[in-house]
Amino acid sequence: MLPEFRNEPFTNFSLPENQAAFRAALTIVKAQLGRTYPLVINGQRIELDKVSESINPARPKEVIGYFAEGDVKSVDQAVAAAAEAFKTWQYVPAEERARYLLRAAAEIRRRKHEFSAVMVLEVGKSWFEADADTAEAIDFLEYYARQMMRIADSSNQLTSYPPEHLALQYIPLGVGAVIPPWNFPCAIPAGLVAAAIVAGNTVVFKPASQSMLCGYIVAEAFWDAGLPPGVLNFVTGPGEVLGARMVEHPKTRFIGFTGSKEVGIEIFNKASVVQPGQIWLKRTILEMGGKDAVLVDETANLEAAAQGIVSGAFGFQGQKCSAGSRAIIVNDVYDHVAGRIVELAKELSIGPTDETNEMDMGPVVDKDAMRKIMDYIEIGTQEGQLLLGGQRLETPEGGYFIPPTIFGDVPGDARIAQEEIFGPVLTLIRARDFDDALAIANSTEYGLTGSLFSQNGARLEQARREFHVGNLYLNRKSTGALVGVHPFGGFNMSGTDSKTGGPDYLLLYTQAKSIAEKL
Ligand code: NAD
Numbered sequence: 472m473l474p475e476f477r478n479e480p481f482t483n484f485s486l487p488e489n490q491a492a493f494r495a496a497l498t499i500v501k502a503q504l505g506r507t508y509p510l511v512i513n514g515q516r517i518e519l520d521k522v523s524e525s526i527n528p529a530r531p532k533e534v535i536g537y538f539a540e541g542d543v544k545s546v547d548q549a550v551a552a553a554a555e556a557f558k559t560w561q562y563v564p565a566e567e568r569a570r571y572l573l574r575a576a577a578e579i580r581r582r583k584h585e586f587s588a589v590m591v592l593e594v595g596k597s598w599f600e601a602d603a604d605t606a607e608a609i610d611f612l613e614y615y616a617r618q619m620m621r622i623a624d625s626s627n628q629l630t631s632y633p634p635e636h637l638a639l640q641y642i643p644l645g646v647g648a649v650i651p652p653w654n655f656p657c658a659i660p661a662g663l664v665a666a667a668i669v670a671g672n673t674v675v676f677k678p679a680s681q682s683m684l685c686g687y688i689v690a691e692a693f694w695d696a697g698l699p700p701g702v703l704n705f706v707t708g709p710g711e712v713l714g715a716r717m718v719e720h721p722k723t724r725f726i727g728f729t730g731s732k733e734v735g736i737e738i739f740n741k742a743s744v745v746q747p748g749q750i751w752l753k754r755t756i757l758e759m760g761g762k763d764a765v766l767v768d769e770t771a772n773l774e775a776a777a778q779g780i781v782s783g784a785f786g787f788q789g790q791k792c793s794a795g796s797r798a799i800i801v802n803d804v805y806d807h808v809a810g811r812i813v814e815l816a817k818e819l820s821i822g823p824t825d826e827t828n829e830m831d832m833g834p835v836v837d838k839d840a841m842r843k844i845m846d847y848i849e850i851g852t853q854e855g856q857l858l859l860g861g862q863r864l865e866t867p868e869g870g871y872f873i874p875p876t877i878f879g880d881v882p883g884d885a886r887i888a889q890e891e892i893f894g895p896v897l898t899l900i901r902a903r904d905f906d907d908a909l910a911i912a913n914s915t916e917y918g919l920t921g922s923l924f925s926q927n928g929a930r931l932e933q934a935r936r937e938f939h940v941g942n943l944y945l946n947r948k949s950t951g952a953l954v955g956v957h958p959f960g961g962f963n964m965s966g967t968d969s970k971t972g973g974p975d976y977l978l979l980y981t982q983a984k985s986i987a988e989k990l
Contacts, residue, residue: 472622473573473616473617473820474966476613476614476617477872478606478610478953478954478955478956479580479605479606479607479609479610480606481599481603482583482584482598482602482845484598484599484602484828485678485691490526490828492584493584493587493588493598494586494859495590495829496582496585496587496588496980497584497588497591497733497825499585499588499613500585500588500589500592500710501603501825501913502594503531504534504536504629505537505863506535506536506537506690507522507533507536507537507539507561508536508537508538508539508540508684508687508707509542509550509808510539510545510704510705510707511694511705512545512548512549512552512557512701512704512705512706512713512716513552513556513700513701513704513790514694514699514700514799515700517539517545517935518539519538519539519540519541519545520592521539522537522538522539522540522552522637523537523538523540523683523686523707523708523709523735524536524537524538524682525538525593525594525681526685526837527593527595527831527871528594528595528834528836528837528871528922529595529822529823529824529825529833529834529866529868529869529870529871530823530869530870531590531838531868531869531870531871532868532869533592533910534963535589535593535683535684535944536683536684536687536819538683538684538687538707539707539787540707540708540709541706541707541708541710541713541898542708542713543713543716544713545706545713546675546706546713546716546720547716547720548817549675549704549705549706549718550646550675550720550722550723551722552646552703552704553646553673553674553704554645554646554673554676554722554782554846554911555701555703556699556700556701556949557643557645557646557672557673557746558730559695560603560643560668560671560673560699560701560702561642561643561671561672562671563671563781564623565619565620565623565624565669565671566620566623566671568668568670568671569615569616569619569620569669570616571664571668571669571693571696571698571705572612572613572615572668572669572696573613573696573698574696575615575661575665575692575693575696575801576609576612576613576616576694576875577597577694578695579605579608579612579657582781583602583605583609584602585658585688586601586605586608586685587601587602587604587605588601588672588687588825589605589657589684589685589688589984590605590657591824591833592825593681593682593684593826593870594653594654594656594681594836595684595788595833595834595835595836596787596833597787597824597828597830597831597832597833598824598828598830599828600786600787603710603951604655604656604657604658605656605657607655607661607662607953607954608657608658608661608662608689608911609659609661609693609953610953610954610972611658611662611665611666611967611972612661612665613708613908614954614955614972615665615666615976615977616665616669616777616856616930616976617664618749618976619669619670619744619977620720620979622641622642622756622977622978622981623640623641624638624639624641625639625640625641626639626640626960627982628636629688629828630757631899633969634989634990635850635987635988635990636987636988636989637985637986638984638985638986638987639978639983639985639986640983640984640986641670641822641978641981641982641983641984641986642671642982642983643670643671643980643981643982644672644724644725644726644754644980644981645672645673645674645722645723645725645751646672646673646674646675646676646722646724646729647667647672647673647675647723647724647725647726647727647885647980648674648675648717648720648723648725648726648727649663649664649667649674649675649677649716649727650710650713650714650717650718650726650727650729650730650738651677651678651679651686651703651729651730652679652730652731652930653662653678653679653680653681653682653727653745653836654678654683654790654791654792654793654836655666655690656674656678656682656686657685657688659694659729659766660676660678660685660686660690661671661689662678662688662971662972663676663727664689664690664693664703664952664977666727666971666976666977666980667725667727667980668693668702668703669977670977670980671700671981671982672725672980673701673703674703674705675704675706675723675725676690676704676705676706676718676739677705677707677708677709677710677713677714677717677768677861678705678707679762680707680708680709680837681836682712683707683836685721686705686707687705687754690703690705690863691881696982697758701810708933709941710734714734714738715737715741715817717743718742718891719741719746719853720745720750720755721746721747721748722768723753724751724753724754724756725753725754725755725756725980726738726742726755726756726757726802727980728755728756728757728758729757729758729759729792731759732759732761732891732916732917732964732965733890733965734755735759735760736756738757738796739755739757739772740922742755744975751869754979755967756967756969756979756980757966757967757969758883758960758961758965758966758967758969758971759792759961759964759966760792760891760893760917760919760980761792761793761794761796761825761891761917761918761919761920761961761965762779762786762796762797762888762889762890762915762961762967763783763792763793763794763795763796763797763917763919763920763921763922763940763949764795764797764799764911764912764916764922764949765779765780765783765795765797765799765921765923765924765949765966766800766902766905766908766909766912766921766922766923766924766925766934766938767780767798767799767800767801767804767808767908767924768801768804768905768908768923768924768925768927769801769803769804769902769924770926770929771804771904771922771924771925771926771946772926772946773808773811773924774805774811775810775900775924776808776924776948777808777811778815778874778896778924779796779924779948779949780795780808780812780897780948781812781815781816781819781875781948782853782948782950783795783932783948783949783950784796784798784814784816784829784875784895784897784912785819785832785875785895785897786833787810787833787854788832788833788834788835788873788895789892789893789894789895789896789897790835790836790840790893790894791918791944791946791950792795792922792961792965793919793949793950793951793952793959794893794917794949794950795920795922795941795948795949795950796892796896796897796898797888797889797897797898797911797912798812798898798899798900798903798913799898799900799908799911800899800900800901800902800904800908801885801903801904801905801907801908802901802902802903802904805899805902807897809858809879811878812877812897812899813858813859816859816875816877816897817859817875819831819874819875820832820868821864821872821874821875822864822872823866823868823870824938831871832874832875832895832982833869833871833889833893833897834871834872835851836871837871837895838869838871838956840893840894841863841871841873843892843893843894844873844892844894845863845873846892846923847887847890847894847983848860848861848894848896850875851876851878851887851889851896851898852878852886854878854881854882854886854887854888855882855899856878856879856880857876857877857878857880857886858877858878858879859874859875859876859877860874860875860877860895861876862874862960873894873895874878874895875897876896876897876898877896877899878895878897878898878899879899880899880901881898881899881900882900882901883900883902883911883914884914885898885932888900888911889914889915889916890913905925905927905930905933909933909934909938910938912938913937913938913939916963916964917961917962917963917964917965918940918941918961918963919940919941919942919960919961919962919966920940920941920943920944920949920950920963920964921934921938921940921942921943921949922943922944922945922947922948922949923938923943923944923945923947924938924946925945925946931945932956935975939959939962939963940957940959940961940962941959941960941962941968941970942957944959952972953972954971954972955971955972955973958970958971958972958973958975958976959971959972959973959976960973976988978986
């Protein structure tokens with residue numbers, strides 16, 4: 472019998488022994504930087520002459536690793552291996568499949584700080600953010616293992632009909648393409664892969680090119696857990712080439728994607744085209760971007776609101792789909808709250824995150840991200856009033872640092888109030904009153920997370936009804952969803968509302984077979 476699911480606790484970095492353990496993990500990971508990593512197809516390591524680099528965004532000259540640069544042929548090989556492995560994996564009992572996840576979770580837990588250290592170096596997470604990402608990866612494995620055992624045979628939910636003997640079984644779909652982003656580089660791949668394989672599917676997994684080492688160590692945890700060859704295949708290379716082929720391949724049965732709206736839409740369109748030889752309609756599980764709003768009314772605890780806004784906007788440099796990138800504040804308290812937000816944001820420390828647990832913010836993920844964010848800052852100077860930041864932070868090693876940037880009095884329909892910037896840029900919007908604030912909040916094409924700070928019960932009820940987001944938070948920040956606690960996924964252009972870490976999620980990776988035998 473399995474113990475009940477419990478969220479993995481976060482590490483308390485105020486304790487010197489935990490700091491020492493984390494530093495030791497950083498030393499281990501740093502000693503291994505610059506290695507070359509293969510594709511792994513059907514359990515075979517495939518080295519290629521052509522490789523691409525993953526780099527440290529705090530010190531772009533530091534190479535994290537060299538990764539085989541696969542192509543369309545590599546994808547075809549991986550899909551073929553996954554299709555072959557599916558012939559047997561689909562019949563492995565759910566309990567056995569779940570045990571592979573539990574073993575992988577145990578391995579990640581044992582090497583927890585190493586996983587986090589890789590994220591600190593490869594994508595610039597702070598220690599706290601990296602630790603939370605690792606904890607979430609463990610949570611997904613533990614949670615989906617239990618959920619699969621619960622749903623595999625749902626026959627007891629049927630209405631009896633003697634003399635027929637009835638069964639309702641959730642069986643797998645087939646070969647899945649797993650295409651995650653770089654911003655939760657361990658948790659999201661771990662969750663997508665775990666859900667797919669515990670449901671009995673086999674997988675071709677391509678990590679984002681900014682976080683290939685994170686992707687590799689997640690895959691390794693599954694392989695080390697004893698997963699049969701071909702169940703989880705790992706390919707690296709340009710997303711627009713490999714990802715596109717994974718989506719279009721006629722033997723791909725479903726796509727588990729998390730990433731931008733633009734790529735999500737492209738995948739949705741491509742997956743809808745039935746290829747020659749394809750005998751099913753592909754299922755798409757697409758989690759996309761956000762332009763999440765935090766509302767503050769005149770009854771709110773204003774200090775809690777300001778703190779929640781700053782932490783939700785600038786945690787991991789604002790590179791979270793759940794980041795509260797719009798603060799919509801009613802006129803009566805706007806000046807006070809805006810002033811406090813700026814004061815709190817000024818206190819955030821920024822720099823390389825590998826030296827101390829006290830660095831609040833690291834670099835943004837790469838040069839392209841930096842350019843895009845700086846372009847939006849330029850647009851922002853036309854659309855609002857720059858209250859803080861706005862300039863790159865130059866470092867001797869050329870890291871991609873952008874300090875917290877805040878624009879005030881931005882109209883609700885401005886570009887920086889409507890488009891996802893995915894960086895440390897916060898837009899403050901002045902609303903006439905609560906109704907106006909709610910209308911502004913609902914005025915984007917997205918619908919992922921949203922927060923309301925208010926002490927007015929009727930408004931909290933109104934927000935429950937009318938604030939159109941997949942994850943609504945009342946009197947707390949917009950980030951920090953926990954597996955099993957806050958099932959996560961958004962509406963409209965934020966995706967297909969496949970609630971990760973929720974009780975229904977695994978059904979998306981299955982099809983139901985209803986069986987009746989007349990006895
Ligand atoms: P992205 O869309 O650029 O890339 C995501 C993945 O798609 C990567 O693995 C990439 O290589 C691959 N890809 C790129 N082009 C492709 C193509 N043509 N066909 C198939 N695959 C392709 O996103 P990103 O920059 O890695 O991640 C940031 C985005 O992810 C943000 O928009 C953020 O809001 C979103 N996100 C959403 C959630 C959620 O749960 N809704 C969670 C995390 C991140």
